[in-house]
Amino acid sequence: MYSITARFNQIVFFTSWTLVVLSLLNQGTAYFFKTGKPTVDLKILSADKFQHYKATYYNGGATDWDQVTFKFSLEADFEPVYNWNLKQLFLYVNVHHEHQQKGYESDCVIYDKIISRPDDPSSWSTSSKLVLKNQRAEYPLKDIHKQLRNATVNFEVWIEVMPYVGYIRREKLGDFEYKMPQQYN
Amino acid sequence: MAEGQSDTFWKSLYIYFNEMDFESQLFVKKIYKIIILTVAIISFIIAFFLERFSVCVYSTIGSSVLCILVLAPAWPMWKKNQPNWQQANQQKQK
Numbered sequence: 700m701y702s703i704t705a706r707f708n709q710i711v712f713f714t715s716w717t718l719v720v721l722s723l724l725n726q727g728t729a730y731f732f733k734t735g736k737p738t739v740d741l742k743i744l745s746a747d748k749f750q751h752y753k754a755t756y757y758n759g760g761a762t763d764w765d766q767v768t769f770k771f772s773l774e775a776d777f778e779p780v781y782n783w784n785l786k787q788l789f790l791y792v793n794v795h796h797e798h799q800q801k802g803y804e805s806d807c808v809i810y811d812k813i814i815s816r817p818d819d820p821s822s823w824s825t826s827s828k829l830v831l832k833n834q835r836a837e838y839p840l841k842d843i844h845k846q847l848r849n850a851t852v853n854f855e856v857w858i859e860v861m862p863y864v865g866y867i868r869r870e871k872l873g874d875f876e877y878k879m880p881q882q883y884n
Numbered sequence: 885m886a887e888g889q890s891d892t893f894w895k896s897l898y899i900y901f902n903e904m905d906f907e908s909q910l911f912v913k914k915i916y917k918i919i920i921l922t923v924a925i926i927s928f929i930i931a932f933f934l935e936r937f938s939v940c941v942y943s944t945i946g947s948s949v950l951c952i953l954v955l956a957p958a959w960p961m962w963k964k965n966q967p968n969w970q971q972a973n974q975q976k977q978k
Contacts, residue, residue, distance in 0.1 A: 700904075700909040700910075700912060700913050701904075701909065702902050703898075703901055703902045703956055703957055703958070706912065706955060706956040707952060707956045709913075709916070710916050710920075710948055710951050710952050710955065710956065711948070711952070713916065713917060713920060713948075714920055714944065714945065714948035717920060717921065717924045717944060718941065718944060718945075721924060721928055721940060721941070721944070724928065725937050725940075728932070782935075783931075783932075783935045783936065783937050784937070818936055818938055819936070820934070820935040820936065863937070
């Protein structure tokens, strides 16, 4: 404490240590309160542009495939997950389908969205509900083996929880089955 | 610095803010911890019930900035208890 730089140094790093301890307490107390599971409801409205595509340029060996673009509506309520340690949620819709005879499995993400939590808790009840109507999927579903006609695909809604302090974890919120059309349209 | 050359303005300002009494050094060493810890604990409890962690972080950082401005430089209030220096030895050059 005998010079100005020594005093400045001690105050700054003592403050940093208290902020580290407070952040760990922040993470620790958040687990005691809200650990519920959000509710979600997904309805597939249509499967558009379901065609047999052919490649027009060399793209690594895939010459033709089935491709479909979905339209869906999604309703979700994330209030059970909101606590003061949460920074944002990453929501994505995953399509899982299996080859009928050979046993291939494939996963494809067709839609994703970032939902950030506002700092002021008085607006949590309005900002925690998500309603998407007639939403077109961002990425199409492609199948190299051309087995999508009359197949049963599984729509999964996942959420990735990103806190301010702590581990990032993924949760599956729901499973929804859908039967693809019999012919191309 | 060579003898006979006076200090520049910035160096003498630095020397002024650098030197602090021994008793006030002990006082500063105790009090910055007390201030920052009480502000951190009270604002954490308040922020817990308001569910906003930013309140806690901003108030802790604000209290530390206040401590730096008041406690780190040697203001005149920290120079009140000077030690009793002995008389300078006048018999250097013989």
